[in-house]
Amino acid sequence: MAESSTSSPHSITSRFQSVDVAAAKQFYGSAFGWAFNDYGPDYAGIQDPARPRAEVGGTCRRMRYARAARSLLLFSDDLDASVEAVVGAGGRIVNGA
Numbered sequence: 001m002a003e004s005s006t007s008s009p010h011s012i013t014s015r016f017q018s019v020d021v022a023a024a025k026q027f028y029g030s031a032f033g034w035a036f037n038d039y040g041p042d043y044a045g046i047q048d049p050a051r052p053r054a055e056v057g058g059t060c061r062r063m064r065y066a067r068a069a070r071s072l073l074l075f076s077d078d079l080d081a082s083v084e085a086v087v088g089a090g091g092r093i094v095n096g097a
Contacts, residue, residue: 017062024059031089032082 018024025044028034036044037055045055076082083093 015058015060018059019062021059021061027089027091028059031085031091 021041021044025034025036028046029036035047035049036058037047038044042061043058045058048054048056074082086093
């Protein structure tokens with residue numbers, strides 16, 4: 001699995017589905033500092049801060065009736081900071097240590 005080297009303690013190497021791509025961009029941008037390349041209302045690529053014009057994943061619109069088909073794996077060098085960032089961005093931890 002390829003990992004991007006960034007100055008952020010949070011990284012991703014996958015694509016994931018979202019009912020609301022704009023809301024997903026707002027949340028992940030706020031929580032983890034991610035920036036996105038927009039490809040219309042149904043897809044946004046996550047910019048790789050270590051490689052200009054490259055991407056490390058993305059989010060696409062999922063139909064409300066469809067079941068999610070992927071798992072989202074996040075890696076953190078500082079789990080406490082990541083939890084704080086998620087909660088600070090309006091997320092919640094449903095299964096913590």
